[in-house]
Amino acid sequence: MPPKRETVEKARNLRRALSLPEVALWQWLRGRPDGLKFRRQHPAGPYILDFYCPSARLAIEMDGSGHDLAGQVAHDARRDGWSQAQGYRVLRVRAVDIFRDFDAMGRQILDCCGALPLHQPSAVPLPMLRMGRIK
Template sequence: MHPPRTTVARARSLRRRMTLPEVILWQAIRGQQQGARFRRQHPMGPFVLDFWCEDARLAVEVDGQTHDHPDQIRHDARRTEWLTAQGIRVWRVPARDVLTNLDGVLAALRDLTNPPPPGEGDRSA
């Protein structure tokens, strides 16, 4: 699925003007430091994902205060619905968590990108 050229251009522009929480998270996860490879401001269909992990089929969205606005909430819901229909998991992390609890965010990200081996964590056996 190739994104429209306008989406690719928007992604390039967004890479040059990332928010502080996005920059902090990118510095922490770039270069496979988390064990998983991420891309930043990655075009996907009509959308630009804040961070994308191909191996885990995971989109990570850093949500600031603008995501509390009703119009943005509706847009985010449509976006998540579209991504989910493409087989992509979406994890939304509040920007304040990146700023105040980066270690916790990174631990959660490790869990999302490195699932336990089969049988581990399965207490039914």
């Protein structure tokens, strides 16, 4: 099912408004670790996948503290069910883990992609904040 026009527009807007943990992860993913290509805020049917690796059909969902709320847990379960029915594998990453242990999180992503790391992922330097926008 192709994404709706509204979903595509929302994805474009979300790409401009990444959270700090999303920016840190994207800085690493866009470097194509182990040759894998990733997309950010990828429209998929009625949903937007935070990060997506097409070759592994892996959706990486970044969960902040709001994902612990009962209503959001139910929504995430429906969304994961839909994604899995479409043939996507879903990896949920807690936003706090990006800064707590980036190397372990990177290894987990590469493992889920089925890639054997050629090297240990190193911590990504935090983006600089300039004039109220992350650069």
